[in-house]
Amino acid sequence: MRLLGFLALGHMVVDINQGSLSALLPFLKSGLALSYTATGVVVLMANTTSSLIQPLFGYLADRTARRWLLPVSVLVSSVGLGLMGLAPSYAALLAFVTIAGIGVATYHPEGYRTATAVAGDRKVTGVSIFSTGGNVGVALGPPLITALVTGFGLTGTLGMLVPGILVSLLLAAVLPMLSAPAPARVRGVEGAPTTMAGAMALLIMVIAIRSWTQLGFTTYVPFYYIEVLKGDPRFVGTLLAIFLGAGAVGTLAAGPIADRVGIRRYVVSVFLLTTPVAVAVLLLPGSLAFVALGALGFALVSTFTASVVLGQAYMPRNPGMASGLIVGFAVGAGGLGVTGLGWVADHFGLMASLWISALLPIAGFGLALFLPEPRGR
Numbered sequence: 227m228r229l230l231g232f233l234a235l236g237h238m239v240v241d242i243n244q245g246s247l248s249a250l251l252p253f254l255k256s257g258l259a260l261s262y263t264a265t266g267v268v269v270l271m272a273n274t275t276s277s278l279i280q281p282l283f284g285y286l287a288d289r290t291a292r293r294w295l296l297p298v299s300v301l302v303s304s305v306g307l308g309l310m311g312l313a314p315s316y317a318a319l320l321a322f323v324t325i326a327g328i329g330v331a332t333y334h335p336e337g338y339r340t341a342t343a344v345a346g347d348r349k350v351t352g353v354s355i356f357s358t359g360g361n362v363g364v365a366l367g368p369p370l371i372t373a374l375v376t377g378f379g380l381t382g383t384l385g386m387l388v389p390g391i392l393v394s395l396l397l398a399a400v401l402p403m404l405s406a407p408a409p410a411r412v413r414g415v416e417g418a419p420t421t422m423a424g425a426m427a428l429l430i431m432v433i434a435i436r437s438w439t440q441l442g443f444t445t446y447v448p449f450y451y452i453e454v455l456k457g458d459p460r461f462v463g464t465l466l467a468i469f470l471g472a473g474a475v476g477t478l479a480a481g482p483i484a485d486r487v488g489i490r491r492y493v494v495s496v497f498l499l500t501t502p503v504a505v506a507v508l509l510l511p512g513s514l515a516f517v518a519l520g521a522l523g524f525a526l527v528s529t530f531t532a533s534v535v536l537g538q539a540y541m542p543r544n545p546g547m548a549s550g551l552i553v554g555f556a557v558g559a560g561g562l563g564v565t566g567l568g569w570v571a572d573h574f575g576l577m578a579s580l581w582i583s584a585l586l587p588i589a590g591f592g593l594a595l596f597l598p599e600p601r602g603r
Contacts, residue, residue, distance in 0.1 A: 232400050233296075233344070234358060238366070239303075239363060240300055241330075241364045242370060243306070243367065243386060245368060247268070253375050253459075254310065254311075254319065262571035263565070268323055269565070271323045273562075275327025275330075276331045278554060280331050280335060281550035281555050297393075300329070300390055300393050300397060301394040304389070309325075309384075311379075312383070341356035364470045365467050367470075368466035371383065372461075420601075426537060426541055428596060428597055432497075432594050436590055446567065448462045448465065450576060469522065470523060471520075472523035474527070476525065476526075489535055490597050490598075490599055493533060493597070494591065494594045496529050500587035501584065501591075503522045505585075507519050508580055534552050542600075
C-alpha cells in the first residue's frame with residue numbers, strides 16, 4: 227500500500243500538469259494574442275504527445291521494465307508546464323506543451339505496469355488506487371494553476387515546478403523498492419479467446435467521440451464563462467474543478483454500477499443520457515448550469531474505467547496494448563476534434579463549437595449500440 231501510495235502521488239502530479247492546460251489556455255490566448263484555432267492546436271499538440279503515443283510506450287514497457295522513467299517523467303511534465311507561462315512565442319509554447327506531453331505519456335504505461343506488479347494478488351485494487359491519484363490530479367490542476375496565474379501573472383506557472391521536483395525526488399528515493407524483478411514481457415492470458423478486432427475498432431471510435439465532447443467542454447467552457455457570461459477569470463479553475471472532480475467521483479462509482487448492469491449496457495446508457503445534460507449546461511441559468519456541468523463530468527468521465535475493461539475483454543491476449551489504445555490513442559484522438567472546434571469558433575462563434583460538443587454524444591450513442599458483447603461472457 228505504501229508503494230502504491232507513492233505511485234498514486236506521482237500519478238497525481240503528472241495529471242495535475244495535464245489537467246492544468248485547459249484552465250491556462252484563456253491566459254495564454256490573451257498573453258500571446260492567439261486565435262481559437264491556435265488554442266485548438268495547443269490542445270491537439272498536448273493530446274498527440276501525451277496520449278496518441280502511449281501505445282508505443284506501453285509496448286516498450288511490456289518488453290522490459292524501465293522504472294527509472296517514473297521520477298524522470300514527473301520532472302519532465304512539470305518542467306514543460308512550468309515554462310509555458312514564460313513562452314515568448316507561439317512556437318515556444320508548442321515546444322513546452324510537447325515536453326509536458328512526453329512526460330505525461332511516459333509515466334502512465336510504466337506506472338500502470340508497476341502498480342500491477344507491486345499490488346500482488348490484489349491487482350484490481352492496486353490499479354484502482356493508482357488511477358484515483360490521476361483523477362484527483364486532473365481535478366486539482368485547474369484551480370491550482372488559476373490561483374498561481376491570477377496571483378503572480380503568467381510567470382506563476384513556475385510554481386508547478388515545486389511539486390514536480392519534490393515528488394520526482396521522492397520516487398527516485400523509493401525506486402529500489404519499485405524495481406523488483408518483473409516478467410520481461412506480457413504474453414496475455416493463456417487460452418484466452420481471440421481478439422475481436424472489429425469490436426475494438428468500433429470502441430476506439432466511441433471513446434474518441436467521448437473524448438471530443440469532454441475536451442470540447444474543458445477547452446471552451448472557460449472562454450464561454452469569461453467572454454459570454456462575463457464571469458471572473460479567477461473562478462475558471464473552480465469551474466473546471468467542478469467538471470473534473472465530478473468525473474473523478476463518477477470513475478469510482480462506475481465500477482459497481484457497470485458490474486451490476488453490464489459494461490456494454492452501461493456505456494450505451496451513459497451516451498444516451500449525456501446529450502440532455504450537455505444541452506442543460508448551455509441553457510440553464512446561474513448556479514443550475516454549474517450543477518449540470520458537474521453532472522456532465524460525472525457521466526462522461528465515468529465511462530473511462532468501463533471502456534478500459536471492455537477493451538481488455540475485446541483483446542484478452544493483449545491487455546496491455548488494449549489499455550494503451552483506450553487510455554492513449556482513443557482518448558488522444560478526440561484532441562484532433564478540438565482543432566476543428568477552434569476553427570468553428572473562429573468562423574461561426576464560440577457557441578457553435580459548444581453546441582457541436584453537446585450534440586456529439588448522439589453519434590457516440592448510435593455507434594455504441596453496435597458494440598458486441600465480449601466473447602466468453
